[in-house]
Amino acid sequence: MLRDHPLRVELCNELHARPFTQLSGPETITHIGIVTGEGKAEEERRHVGQLCSRYNVVPPLPGTKHFMADFGRFFLVWERHTEFSTYTFFRNRRDPQRKLSDIDPVHIDQAGEQPYVPFSRTAIAQVPGDWLEGLSGDRLVGVHLELEGPDAQERTMQEQVAFFPSGNLAASTLRAGLAAVWMDFSINEDGYGRILLKDYGLKPRQIGRAVQRLLEIETYRMMALLSLPLAQSYGARLAKAGRKLTDITSRMTGTRAVTSEKILLRELTELSAEIEQAAAETNYRFSASKAYHELVKQRTRKLREGNMDGFQRIESFLDRRLTPAMRTCEATALRLDTLSKRVARAGQLLRTRVDIQLEEQNSALLKSMDRRASLQLRLQETVEGLSVAAISYYVVSLIYYLAKGANDLGFDIKASLVAALSIPLVVIGLWLGVRRVRRMVTRNQSE
Template identity: 50%
Template sequence: MQRKPASMTLNVTERHQASEPVLGAYNDHPLRLEVNDEIHARPYERLRAPARVSHLGMFSGRHSADADRAAVADLCERFGVEPPEPDAQHMSRDFGPFRLKWERRTEVSTYTFIVEDDFEHPFEGPPIERVPEDWLASLPGPRLVGIHLALEPSWSQPRTSSGIVALFNDNTIVGSQIAGGAARVWTDFRIHEDGFSRILLRDVNMRERQAGRAIQRLLEIETYRMMALLAFPVARRLNPQLNELEEQLASITERMTGSTRERDEQNLLSQLMELAAQVERIGNNTNYRFHAARAYHELVERRIQELREQRIQGVQTIQEFMERRLVPAMRTCDTVAERRGSLSERISRTGDLLRTRIDVALEAQNRDLLDSMDRRAKLQFRLQETVEGLSVAAISYYLMGLISYVLQAARDAGAPVRVEITQGLAVPVVVFTIWLVVRLVRYRIAKRQEG
């Protein structure tokens, strides 16, 4: 076999060892790197027990990405840390006293503060106490999510069931083994006196990346749960409004069955259009919230599945808790959204029926009007023919008078003219001539109108 030149081997080796991707050799798509790197965005943190986490979710809204980014840049400037890129949606930096992982989502920005150190009480002296208070107070948007999470090492003394319950102020706790038994987690999904909820995670046999993934999933479950539940108060407020609107639609439909007058139908159509406008206004104000709730709920379910829960004897799992508490709320939201959509469709169908009735009534009126106009046209034609006959007679009469004057004048002048005989003979000629002229004039007028 012929050996390849050494220069070629060296070029290939250098190409594989290059730190930057080789783009000049091909006509790459301008979005190739961006699309490829997207799946590597938002990496999980590496965490080693013992560690504690404080997590904030600030509901800054859909149009506050720049303000969130500016807040993070301000904190970076205070600690002499490199700020995020101008269009960054996430960042992870070591600030010295703590690590910060910032993520910008559609409506909320999350700030996760991480400290790896020993602790006696899992929820005393949390990492957020190391963050400047004035900076926390200046964060855009109200706080929606606040979580303190403690990661206990496997070598620490295991806590008793009563000791775990005491950490959550004797509330009913939810917990399970996760990651195939590599860790155990407990929480109560309640907001405590400090304004934060609590999660206790005990390392059994987790790797650093595995611990980071587990913590990230737990924080996202709580964040997405709160985001999904934002639609629930909206759904409860909408229920009475929808009840009232449905009653109004039923009343309009009932009145339609007994209404036969055009004025009543026009009034009903006006009321129906106003009802449709109210329903559409409700839809415009709530559709996004309900669609977002559905998407967040799906994310919650997906993150719970990724935990790979196993039951701890006597403790309700996170999945069971969500099925009993979150799922009914989401079904209420779905029901309200479906009711609004169904109401809109029913109003549309009722409006179509009412407009059809009005159109049929108008068509009947137009038919009667056309029939009346046709009868009037026929009557006018007959009157016109009568007038034409009278006109021929009248013109003939006056014309015969003129002829009589001419004949009498001729007789007086000595011409041999017999006035009476000549007048009698001229009558049919004059009448026919006048009738012919009238017919010719009418024909020309009709021809001109057709043209």
């Protein structure tokens, strides 16, 4: 038996973690995205489990990041991402084993005579309000999506546009005219944007993929834009830092004193710390926005849009409005990186100049010390000569008193003559002794 890698099953199941749903019109969908930050997955999973307990539904297993279940009045798809979670509520979608009589005919009014008006009844209205209030984090994404089948009422273009209060929307055909979509990318009075998808002959899996891509476009668009206020707020700070760096570099060219350059080096170090702090605060957000933007572009290409007269395609709409915002974020990140490199180069140059001047000062100090040592050596030699004379005087005096004492004892010795004869011997002996000691000291120091 072969031994499997511990992560084999987990990595294989990753491709199947977020399957496309099979949909058919009519369908009413509400999609919300909650930003919670990292480390909130277990808390959200427990909250979803509380909802499951209310409706006697099997809760999500520990460690799962994707969960879907039928709650009777609505169908829920929960997905956990790195820093946010999405909750998608379907009002019509049911488990295939449920009876058709259990489905709430939301697309027919209470009288059963007039056709359903899109966006008049939302899927999230079926979800318990207290449970929604208990969701942790902040809502960043909120959109209602209406899916109409081929047999839905035909409307004029003006009637379609009337469903979007903002009046500023994108529209296009999908998959060679097999579907059409209208999308406003706005927040209306109820706090939600709107998407209207008309099916003219797509298969349930194709509809599910189209719906998921449209919802992901809205989600990743908003997540990508999270870095725009950050980039705008750092614009003035980076401009100020750039001016400060220019001032420091200009002062570098006109100063020669080591003390002045030390002051400049301290200012440059403080500026470098400020820039590195800004980089640490923005690097993750800018990198994440870049990744989200790539996902938006990928999902948009997968829609295979066609032109609809009088409207911009979703891709063109986003390219005109989202891309400039992402360019601003990229420019801010590049500006921050460039400024950091400039500060590093200026700091290296300034440190080199300070080191060179310190070496020059050290060299001058060493030369001064050499001169002092030379003077001390000469003084020492002079002192050595004086010391030989002084010691000789005392030694000769001792010999004199010794000879005088011997004369008093009865020996016929002239003390003054003995003292006079000993002077050359004493002086020569002391001089040779001092010289020998100095040579021994010099030899020990050299070793």
